[in-house]
Amino acid sequence: MEFEPREREMATVLPVVLVSTLDQAGVRNLAPYSNYTPVLRITDLIMLASWHRRDTLKNIRHNQEFVVSVPGVDLADKIMPTAMHYPPSVDEFEKAGLKARPSAMVAPPGVEGCLAWLECRLHKQYVEKNYVLVVGQVLRLEVRDDLVNQRGGMDLAKAQPLLASLDREGMRWATARDLGKGEPYGAMFPNGQDPMAQRKQSQDS
Numbered sequence: 001m002e003f004e005p006r007e008r009e010m011a012t013v014l015p016v017v018l019v020s021t022l023d024q025a026g027v028r029n030l031a032p033y034s035n036y037t038p039v040l041r042i043t044d045l046i047m048l049a050s051w052h053r054r055d056t057l058k059n060i061r062h063n064q065e066f067v068v069s070v071p072g073v074d075l076a077d078k079i080m081p082t083a084m085h086y087p088p089s090v091d092e093f094e095k096a097g098l099k100a101r102p103s104a105m106v107a108p109p110g111v112e113g114c115l116a117w118l119e120c121r122l123h124k125q126y127v128e129k130n131y132v133l134v135v136g137q138v139l140r141l142e143v144r145d146d147l148v149n150q151r152g153g154m155d156l157a158k159a160q161p162l163l164a165s166l167d168r169e170g171m172r173w174a175t176a177r178d179l180g181k182g183e184p185y186g187a188m189f190p191n192g193q194d195p196m197a198q199r200k201q202s203q204d205s
């Protein structure tokens with residue numbers, strides 16, 4: 001079946017994250033973003049795509065700081081209340097009934113009860129006519145202790161990160177499943193060595 005080129009969300013499932021910021025008066029703002037991705041492997045950058053008319057964007061531009069909190073499926077019912085358009089004076093944590101979690105390196109708090117938190121500083125903006133690509137540098141990353149598995153990854157069965165699958169009727173919540181098999185990064189290279197691992201080692205030493 002062929003779809004319109006703009007129906008790209010039909011082709012892949014999207015992440016759902018909650019982005020928290022503070023406005024000039026210190027009011028807490030919270031909004032879900034699905035146009036979120038880490039920028040390549042082993043950089044400390046992440047990217048959000050944002051329409052211009054977002055308090056989130058205004059706040060990030062104003063004080064350069066934001067927190068990306070990663071919700072699990074148990075917070076699915078809290079996503080739409082944070083996506084409502086409220087005036088900037090409204091505390092969106094309160095509106096959504098979500099508890100703030102103090103951050104260590106930035107002023108905006110994260111969201112309590114999430115799976116992971118990325119405290120970020122604005123790194124660069126790519127400004128287009130209708131939208132902005134916001135690149136953030138992650139200053140601090142924390143994953144809930146009970147969700148980290150022996151491989152140093154996320155225990156997906158336990159964490160159940162919230163994902164969204166989009167269709168013509170709207171959004172459908174989903175989650176990820178571990179297939180029980182994987183590949184080392186080195187498998188991408190003819191000599192079986194992952195050059196990024198060496199770069200990381202030399203960065204660490």
Ligand SMILES: Cc1cc2nc3c(=O)[nH]c(=O)nc-3n(C[C@H](O)[C@H](O)[C@H](O)COP(=O)(O)O)c2cc1C
Pocket residue numbers: 016029030031032033034035036049050051053054055056057079080082083084085086164171
């Ligand atoms: C699941 C979900 C994902 C969303 N992803 C984005 C996104 O990636 N970029 C964006 O600009 N808006 C996105 N939105 C819309 C904003 O979250 C929404 O407009 C929100 O009210 C913006 O709040 P703010 O003005 O306080 O920043 C998304 C909404 C939902 C429900």
